[in-house]
Amino acid sequence: MLIVQKFGGSSLATNERIMNVAKRVANSYDSGNSIVVVLSAIGKTTNNLIDRAMSINKSCSKRELDMLLSTGEQQSCALMAMALHSLGYPAVSLNASQVSILSSSDFGNARIQNIQTNRIKSEIEKRNIVIITGFQGIDKNNEITTLGRGGSDTTAVAIACVLGANACEIYTDVDGVYTADPNLIENSIKLKEINYDEMLELTSLGAKVLHNRSVEIAKKYNLNIVVKSSLNNEEGTIIKEKANMEKMLISGVATDRDVAKITIHGLKDIPGLAFKIFSLISKRNIVVDIIVQSTLNEDSNDISFTVQKKDLKETISILEKNKDYLEYRDLTYTNNLVKLSIVGAGLASSPGLATAMFEALYDAHVNIQVISTSEIKISVLIDEDKEKIAAKSVHEKLIERSMG
Amino acid sequence: MLIVQKFGGSSLATNERIMNVAKRVANSYDSGNSIVVVLSAIGKTTNNLIDRAMSINKSCSKRELDMLLSTGEQQSCALMAMALHSLGYPAVSLNASQVSILSSSDFGNARIQNIQTNRIKSEIEKRNIVIITGFQGIDKNNEITTLGRGGSDTTAVAIACVLGANACEIYTDVDGVYTADPNLIENSIKLKEINYDEMLELTSLGAKVLHNRSVEIAKKYNLNIVVKSSLNNEEGTIIKEKANMEKMLISGVATDRDVAKITIHGLKDIPGLAFKIFSLISKRNIVVDIIVQSTLNEDSNDISFTVQKKDLKETISILEKNKDYLEYRDLTYTNNLVKLSIVGAGLASSPGLATAMFEALYDAHVNIQVISTSEIKISVLIDEDKEKIAAKSVHEKLIERSMG
Numbered sequence: 189m190l191i192v193q194k195f196g197g198s199s200l201a202t203n204e205r206i207m208n209v210a211k212r213v214a215n216s217y218d219s220g221n222s223i224v225v226v227l228s229a230i231g232k233t234t235n236n237l238i239d240r241a242m243s244i245n246k247s248c249s250k251r252e253l254d255m256l257l258s259t260g261e262q263q264s265c266a267l268m269a270m271a272l273h274s275l276g277y278p279a280v281s282l283n284a285s286q287v288s289i290l291s292s293s294d295f296g297n298a299r300i301q302n303i304q305t306n307r308i309k310s311e312i313e314k315r316n317i318v319i320i321t322g323f324q325g326i327d328k329n330n331e332i333t334t335l336g337r338g339g340s341d342t343t344a345v346a347i348a349c350v351l352g353a354n355a356c357e358i359y360t361d362v363d364g365v366y367t368a369d370p371n372l373i374e375n376s377i378k379l380k381e382i383n384y385d386e387m388l389e390l391t392s393l394g395a396k397v398l399h400n401r402s403v404e405i406a407k408k409y410n411l412n413i414v415v416k417s418s419l420n421n422e423e424g425t426i427i428k429e430k431a432n433m434e435k436m437l438i439s440g441v442a443t444d445r446d447v448a449k450i451t452i453h454g455l456k457d458i459p460g461l462a463f464k465i466f467s468l469i470s471k472r473n474i475v476v477d478i479i480v481q482s483t484l485n486e487d488s489n490d491i492s493f494t495v496q497k498k499d500l501k502e503t504i505s506i507l508e509k510n511k512d513y514l515e516y517r518d519l520t521y522t523n524n525l526v527k528l529s530i531v532g533a534g535l536a537s538s539p540g541l542a543t544a545m546f547e548a549l550y551d552a553h554v555n556i557q558v559i560s561t562s563e564i565k566i567s568v569l570i571d572e573d574k575e576k577i578a579a580k581s582v583h584e585k586l587i588e589r590s591m592g
Numbered sequence: 593m594l595i596v597q598k599f600g601g602s603s604l605a606t607n608e609r610i611m612n613v614a615k616r617v618a619n620s621y622d623s624g625n626s627i628v629v630v631l632s633a634i635g636k637t638t639n640n641l642i643d644r645a646m647s648i649n650k651s652c653s654k655r656e657l658d659m660l661l662s663t664g665e666q667q668s669c670a671l672m673a674m675a676l677h678s679l680g681y682p683a684v685s686l687n688a689s690q691v692s693i694l695s696s697s698d699f700g701n702a703r704i705q706n707i708q709t710n711r712i713k714s715e716i717e718k719r720n721i722v723i724i725t726g727f728q729g730i731d732k733n734n735e736i737t738t739l740g741r742g743g744s745d746t747t748a749v750a751i752a753c754v755l756g757a758n759a760c761e762i763y764t765d766v767d768g769v770y771t772a773d774p775n776l777i778e779n780s781i782k783l784k785e786i787n788y789d790e791m792l793e794l795t796s797l798g799a800k801v802l803h804n805r806s807v808e809i810a811k812k813y814n815l816n817i818v819v820k821s822s823l824n825n826e827e828g829t830i831i832k833e834k835a836n837m838e839k840m841l842i843s844g845v846a847t848d849r850d851v852a853k854i855t856i857h858g859l860k861d862i863p864g865l866a867f868k869i870f871s872l873i874s875k876r877n878i879v880v881d882i883i884v885q886s887t888l889n890e891d892s893n894d895i896s897f898t899v900q901k902k903d904l905k906e907t908i909s910i911l912e913k914n915k916d917y918l919e920y921r922d923l924t925y926t927n928n929l930v931k932l933s934i935v936g937a938g939l940a941s942s943p944g945l946a947t948a949m950f951e952a953l954y955d956a957h958v959n960i961q962v963i964s965t966s967e968i969k970i971s972v973l974i975d976e977d978k979e980k981i982a983a984k985s986v987h988e989k990l991i992e993r994s995m996g
Contacts, residue, residue: 203647237667243607245674252677255685256670259663263641266660270649273656281659285689286734330690 189354190312191216194226194322194344198361199418200264201231209359209418210271213317217277222312224351226322226344227268229260250295254324254334258284261321261340268319279317282307284324284332289343291325291333294473298325298333299401300342303350320347338399345402349409356406356413358398363417364425365390365397368441372576373583379439381426386439389531389565403427437534437541438586443579444527447477448500449558449569451492452507454517462491464514468506474499478527478560478567488517492558494569497523525557526575529567530586542566545582552581593758594716595620598630598726598748602765603822604668605635613763613822614675617721621681626716628755630726630748631672633664638727654699658728658738662688665725665744672723683721686711688728688736693747695729695737698877702729702737703805704746707754724751742803749806753813760810760817762802767821768829769794769801772845776980777987783843785830790843793935793969807831841938841945842990847979848931851881852904853962855896856911858921866895868918872910878903882931882964882971892921896962898973901927929961930979933971934990946970949986956985 193216195209217223228234237256241248265281272279284291288304311318322340325333335342341358348356365387368376382390384407391400397415406413406427416424455461466476479493495503500523507519528549535541545566549556554577558569570578597620599613621627632638641660645652669685676683688695692708715722726744729737739746745762752760769791772780786794788811795804801819810817810831820828859865866885873880883897899907904927911923932953939945949970953960958981962973974982 206648241671241674244610244671245678248674249677252670252673252685255673255687256667259666262663263660266656267645267648269656269659270645270652273653274649281656283659283736286736332687 189221190224190351191221192224192226192344192348192351192353192356193359194340194357195228195359195418196340196361197228197231197233197264199359200227200268205418206230206264206267206271207275210268210275210277212359212418213268214272214275214277217317222315223317224308224312224347224353225268225317225319226340226347227261227264227319228322228340229257230264230267233260233263251331254295254332257334258321258324258332261323265319265321272317272319277317278315279319280311281319281321282311283321285326285330287320289325289346291327291335293327293329293331293333295331295333297336297473298327300325300335300346300405303346305350308347308351335401336399338396339401341399341402342405345405345411345413349405349411353411356411358402358413358415359418360397360415361417361419362397362415363420363422364415365427365440367439367587368579368583369443372443372579373441375588376441376583377587379425380423381428382439383429383533384427385564386531386533387427389529389562390440390442398427437538437590438530438532440531441579441583441587442529442531443575444529445572445575446496446498447494447525447527447569448497448521448523449492449494449525450500450503450507450519450521451490452514452516452519453490455489455491456515457489461489461514465491465507466493468510469495469503472502472506474503478558478569480558480560494525494527524572525569526572526578527567527569528575528578528582529565530582531565533564535564535566541586544585548581548585549578551585552577554578554581593625594628594755595625596628596630596748596752596755596757596760597763598744598761599632599763599822600744600765601632601635601637601668603763604631604672609822610634610668610671610675611679614672614679614681616763616822617672618676618679618681621721626719627721628712628716628751628757629672629721629723630744630751631665631668631723632726632744633661634668634671637664637667655735658699658736661738662725662728662736665727669723669725676721676723681721682719683723684715685723685725686715687725689730689734691724693729693750695731695739697731697733697735697737699735699737701740701877702731704729704739704750704809707750709754712751712755739805740803742800743805745803745806746809749809749815749817753809753815757815760815762806762817762819763822764801764819765821765823766801766819767824767826768819769831769844771843771991772983772987773847776847776983777845779992780845780987781991783829784827785832786843787833787937788831789968790935790937791831793933793966794844794846802831841942841994842934842936844935845983845987845991846933846935847983848933849976849979850900850902851898851929851931851973852901852907852925852927853896853898853929853973854904854907854911854923854925855894856918856920856923857894859893859895860919861893865893865918869895869911870897872914873899873907876906876910878907882962882973884962884964898929898931928976929973930976930982931971931973932979932982932986933969934986935969937968939968939970945990948989952985952989953982955989956981958982958985 290302291298322343366376413427673685694706695702726747817831
């Protein structure tokens with residue numbers, strides 16, 4: 189079997205943990221498997237490097253930031269190779285340039301485009317454990333890029349796909365995918381299986397278990413991902429095409445605080461305005477999430493949409509610079525919101541679930557600001573300080589009772 | 593003018609120092625020059641990374657250690673680019689792979705073989721300040737190598753040579769080349785100029801100002817190097833082909849504590865034994881310095897030689913494993929020695945200088961264990977604890993008096 193194993197920064201935070209990961213990898217190797225390991229940077233390295241950069245230049249170049257950040261994974265991979273050597277196992281570390289993980293040129297948020305397999309395969313043939321830097325790539329000009337927060341998951345899944353690996357194991361500090369954040373909802377339940385679409389929704393809705401892009405790639409290649417803990421031997425959660433959801437209609441409740449809402453007031457009701465607005469914003473690589481448009485009267489619209497908090501300032505500035513071009517009246521924005529979502533393949537066929545969610549929020553005296561729905565999820569924006577009480581009420585009504 | 597400027601780790605130890613270096617670079621740029629900057633890792637980064645590696649694996653792979661260490665310069669270069677940006681200057685950092693600094697495959701002690709200039713030149717044409725990682729290369733298999741302690745000097749000189757730079761400035765924490773270590777000999781004198789050969793001898797004899805290989809390359813290309821302080825605006829020392837030595841016969845006194853002496857006793861007096869011994873040792877990339885052979889009687893020899901302290905254990909082990917092959921009686925070794933040397937173009941033509949040196953040592957009651965001479969230097973091995981008194985006596989007799 190060819191197995192790709194990915195370990196996150198907290199699994200590498202101390203020498204003892206590095207040795208534990210090395211032993212776990214060695215065990216899999218001893219069972220006769222070929223092993224490719226993908227690593228994040230150690231512990232808080234990435235955050236510390238960002239802080240260091242900011243201390244020198246608050247608005248530092250994304251290209252230079254990627255040069256800086258990519259060193260973190262190179263360090264953890266070299267140290268892991270040394271740890272495996274000390275246990276008597278053959279291992280070699282490779283960075284994105286050595287593997288040739290080709291990506292787009294969007295520094296800080298690049299997408300993997302192509303991975304060469306010849307170097308990896310030749311190391312596997314030598315029976316080496318191959319340790320590869322997660323989170324990073326090189327673009328066509330040989331510039332170093334990074335894939336965004338959680339990007340190491342994507343590296344691992346992409347490598348598993350191009351190698352045709354038999355398994356892709358994502359080791360993290362939680363032992364699987366839960367119906368809600370266990371830190372928020374103590375009765376949250378670990379899922380044995382979940383399908384790609386639901387996992388995608390959960391991930392993009394704020395469940396931090398996996399990088400969104402990694403699930404997209406796994407779905408495209410129909411690769412099963414196992415999410416499990418690096419700290420124990422619990423079974424974990426399998427992400428696959430057809431998951432047995434144990435008769436659960438809702439697979440999870442997710443909340444996301446990284447939301448800022450902008451409303452553009454008094455837009456003319458003419459075709460193409462939405463296109464104009466969102467093309468201006470997406471050119472700057474700002475991701476827009478929920479979009480809601482409401483018609484006030486015959487010739488005036490409001491459009492509300494959400495972006496990540498870090499992008500709020502830039503988005504406002506883009507819109508203000510283009511006020512004449514877009515011909516709107518004014519802007520308002522708020523960033524003390526939280527997005528609460530429920531996800532489940534059963535949503536489309538059970539319209540009563542939406543009603544049950546709104547009822548749960550009503551029971552908890554939570555005011556809903558914006559509603560947005562899709563085939564398999566319902567999201568609402570609510571006040572930030574209602575996060576816990578709202579999530580608890582929704583989880584109880586839609587998940588705990590259906591399990592009971 | 594095209595100027596290459598190299599800054600060492602202590603010049604980058606704090607954010608304040610990084611900004612000072614950035615300002616110095618910016619000043620040179622403002623004078624209309626094209627600037628290439630070569631940097632070492634920040635402060636103690638390299639030592640800290642070595643300690644981290646040793647804490648995981650005491651005899652860690654040199655290949656993996658180079659993967660680890662090379663991150664240090666990448667970090668300092670990215671931060672320097674950010675610092676220059678914050679001052680409003682265009683700058684781009686490049687690592688050895690991006691420049692394509694091709695080296696041999698001797699991990700930890702690689703030699704630069706070739707440097708591609710196209711990427712550097714295209715950045716210069718865009719009027720970018722180009723910031724390049726010192727100390728590292730990539731070999732023909734795309735493996736990351738490092739050039740050994742002080743290797744950033746060599747990177748800077750090699751880049752200056754291939755670019756045909758008008759000047760190569762090495763900024764360090766001393767303000768030039770002295771006739772002796774100023775920390776050891778308070779009357780040591782800063783040289784205005786020194787020629788390549790003398791600098792080579794001083795460097796290989798333990799004066800830590802410049803990496804030996806950098807002077808070799810500068811000599812080959814006839815490139816003038818200026819060594820000056822990053823902390824002040826003192827003039828520094830120029831290293832060039834024909835230096836005006838101001839009538840000094842001796843250009844410096846150097847001491848080196850990184851010396852271990854091994855003696856092989858009772859070797860047969862047959863041809864080829866020295867070749868056998870030193871080919872075994874050099875295969876392991878261990879550098880042998882002084883070699884002295886003495887004939888005891890018609891068919892038995894002793895050979896003494898010195899290696900760096902870090903290589904003592906490995907050298908002994910090589911010799912012990914090959915005892916039958918080399919047919920010697922026994923080995924002795926010591927590592928509490930210091931090598932004291934005098935260097936000067938005038939040595940060959942002034943035989944009295946050797947006598948004066950031995951007299952100075954005699955005056956200081958210092959016992960000489962081994963003597964080794966060349967055209968322009970005389971080295972002696974003495975007890976480690978006599979370092980200061982011996983150097984002081986020799987410096988006074990051979991340098992201070994001749995200046996007076």
